[in-house]
Amino acid sequence: MNQKVAEPKVAVNINDDQCSRCSICGSLCPYDAITTDHENKKIILDIEKCQVCGICYSACPAKAIDTIYYSCSSVLKYLEKVRPQYKSDTLVIMCKGSAPDFSEVGRLFGVKDFIPLSVPCVGRISEEVLLGVLVAGVKKINILACDEDYCRFHRGSPLTGRRTIALNRMLEQLGYGEEAITLKRNSLKVTVDKDLCIACGNCVYYCPYDAPTLTSAGGISFDLDACRGCGLCVALCPAFALDLENWERARISDLIPHLLAEMKPPKILVFRCQWAVYPPLNGDMSPNIGTIDLPCAGRVEALHVLEALQNGADGVMVVACSEDDCKQEKVSARAEHVVTRIKEKLDQIGLGERINFSAVSPRYQGQVEEAVRQFRQSLEGAGAEKGAAK
Amino acid sequence: MIVTTLKPLDEILESISPYRKILIAGCDGCTQPPRGLREAKTLKQLLELAGQLKGKKFDFKVTSVVKQCDSVLTTSALKPYVEDVEAVLSLACGAGPQTVAEFFPDLPVIPAQNSHFIGIDDREGSIMYDSCTACGDCILALTGGICPVTRCSKGLLSGACGGASNGKCELDSERDCAWELIYERLKRLGKLDLIRELAPPKDYSAKGWRVTP
Numbered sequence: 139m140n141q142k143v144a145e146p147k148v149a150v151n152i153n154d155d156q157c158s159r160c161s162i163c164g165s166l167c168p169y170d171a172i173t174t175d176h177e178n179k180k181i182i183l184d185i186e187k188c189q190v191c192g193i194c195y196s197a198c199p200a201k202a203i204d205t206i207y208y209s210c211s212s213v214l215k216y217l218e219k220v221r222p223q224y225k226s227d228t229l230v231i232m233c234k235g236s237a238p239d240f241s242e243v244g245r246l247f248g249v250k251d252f253i254p255l256s257v258p259c260v261g262r263i264s265e266e267v268l269l270g271v272l273v274a275g276v277k278k279i280n281i282l283a284c285d286e287d288y289c290r291f292h293r294g295s296p297l298t299g300r301r302t303i304a305l306n307r308m309l310e311q312l313g314y315g316e317e318a319i320t321l322k323r324n325s326l327k328v329t330v331d332k333d334l335c336i337a338c339g340n341c342v343y344y345c346p347y348d349a350p351t352l353t354s355a356g357g358i359s360f361d362l363d364a365c366r367g368c369g370l371c372v373a374l375c376p377a378f379a380l381d382l383e384n385w386e387r388a389r390i391s392d393l394i395p396h397l398l399a400e401m402k403p404p405k406i407l408v409f410r411c412q413w414a415v416y417p418p419l420n421g422d423m424s425p426n427i428g429t430i431d432l433p434c435a436g437r438v439e440a441l442h443v444l445e446a447l448q449n450g451a452d453g454v455m456v457v458a459c460s461e462d463d464c465k466q467e468k469v470s471a472r473a474e475h476v477v478t479r480i481k482e483k484l485d486q487i488g489l490g491e492r493i494n495f496s497a498v499s500p501r502y503q504g505q506v507e508e509a510v511r512q513f514r515q516s517l518e519g520a521g522a523e524k525g526a527a528k
Numbered sequence: 529m530i531v532t533t534l535k536p537l538d539e540i541l542e543s544i545s546p547y548r549k550i551l552i553a554g555c556d557g558c559t560q561p562p563r564g565l566r567e568a569k570t571l572k573q574l575l576e577l578a579g580q581l582k583g584k585k586f587d588f589k590v591t592s593v594v595k596q597c598d599s600v601l602t603t604s605a606l607k608p609y610v611e612d613v614e615a616v617l618s619l620a621c622g623a624g625p626q627t628v629a630e631f632f633p634d635l636p637v638i639p640a641q642n643s644h645f646i647g648i649d650d651r652e653g654s655i656m657y658d659s660c661t662a663c664g665d666c667i668l669a670l671t672g673g674i675c676p677v678t679r680c681s682k683g684l685l686s687g688a689c690g691g692a693s694n695g696k697c698e699l700d701s702e703r704d705c706a707w708e709l710i711y712e713r714l715k716r717l718g719k720l721d722l723i724r725e726l727a728p729p730k731d732y733s734a735k736g737w738r739v740t741p
Contacts, residue, residue: 445573
């Protein structure tokens with residue numbers, strides 16, 4: 139047995155030969171994953187602590203850090219390729235966390251046509267990319283970041299703010315006008331239909347941030363500054379009185395039959411936390427897989443899982459961060475509970491094996507692909523068994 | 529609250545099998561989470577899926593009532609829906625289906641829930657505990673807010689039986705001895721003298737089968 143198991147490829151790497159030991163990466167890392175080994179004069183990355191925000195990558199002055207997601211060259215190459223599809227010289231770079239809906243984003247910046255670039259945290263976009271697209275002929279860059287206090291990676295949005303100011307000053311000297319790059323911030327929150335609220339207090343119990351309070355008048359009121367937009371209360375509200383901006387219940391419901399109609403069997407619909415999976419910029423190509431990105435797995439509703447099955451999905455997956463990696467307050471554990479509960483019911487009618495919950499992280503390449511592959515295999519195994527029984 | 533659990537789906541499917549047009553009526557009342565509109569819609573989808581597998585087609589309508597045990601609220605809320613349905617599937621506790629049965633005498637009503645007890649909900653682990661027997665003669669003032677009628681396996685009124693070990697009941701090692709809990713609580717409150725007040729035999733006729741509030 140000489141077979142060697144290949145080490146999984148990690149998402150972020152510090153290239154020691156190129157590293158100048160400046161330790162800027164360590165000072166910016168929101169998770170203390172990068173430390174300096176003074177004895178051996180080395181900068182060390184603890185990949186298990188890394189949440190793959192890409193901030194160190196974008197900030198390294200020596201370009202000594204590699205990442206497998208949205209590197210400068212891959213972003214520039216992608217934009218060059220897709221640019222002819224858009225009749226516009228305006229690029230909008232947005233954080234997935236605050237901008238799932240491109241048309242809403244356009245409205246925010248007052249532009250109708252634009253080249254969209256959606257990434258998990260804009261903090262990973264370096265000066266090199268921003269200048270690179272201007273060199274490539276883009277006239278205007280708009281960046282939509284999350285409100286600073288709501289940045290899932292804590293430092294991505296503030297860093298982008300500083301980066302924008304510094305770049306604009308330089309670009310002004312080059313004759314680009316006062317604001318070649320415009321930065322806006324946005325956070326998506328819960329919405330309440332007080333007419334539908336039955337004052338049961340479910341949201342009060344489940345909210346990890348104490349955003350809702352039951353008032354003595356028998357209604358609910360939300361402190362929107364406290365709401366971090368995980369969507370857990372929305373997914374659990376017994377009366378459909380709550381919704382989440384840009385991830386509205388109806389919007390997700392509309393998406394499900396459309397996606398499934400375009401897929402080929404075995405059809406697997408994947409609800410995925412956008413912090414657990416970093417999809418390639420040119421989308422997911424498998425004809426068997428449909429994906430719906432969510433702000434957190436906590437937004438998954440049992441109803442949407444059932445709608446997927448009703449509309450012909452052979453399998454439904456919920457892909458989340460592990461409890462420790464959850465960018466919200468342990469909401470992914472709640473999401474797993476939601477999936478377990480609906481699976482118990484589906485078990486009773488013989489459909490339990492068609493739903494799966496998987497915790498993955500982008501820190502190792504291919505984790506989600508492997509989870510999907512295993513689920514697909516189990517689906518096909520179950521299908522074959524049934525076929526044989528007939 | 530009233531603690532209920534959803535019946536096995538097979539049982540529900542069997543009960544509704546003679547009908548096609550069915551109203552699923554949720555209840556926003558006592559249970560946590562309420563078996564309201566979301567539960568009603570989820571049940572609709574589950575039954576439709578199960579029906580698809582068995583080649584049976586249902587035509588469901590879905591609504592929810594603020595309190596299904598309230599005859600006025602239930603009658604007015606369900607009236608617009610019952611015109612062309614053949615049966616009502618109720619998500620309320622046992623009082624709900626009976627309210628529907630009484631005020632819609634021509635309509636079959638099917639319970640979707642099993643009702644267990646008046647309970648306390650430990651939401652974190654989703655374990656519910658029976659806490660009130662509705663005996664009609666509350667003695668919680670004497671027992672530190674812990675009900676021996678319900679929580680003591682033997683329903684003893686005047687102190688522990690002596691069979692408990694390590695604070696657990698001799699009949700069920702997972703169950704706390706109610707009287708040990710009462711003792712600890714009264715001690716904490718500095719009201720141990722209350723435990724000496726021998727409770728007279730309970731007047732179970734006070735429970736009654738009807739009351740005028």
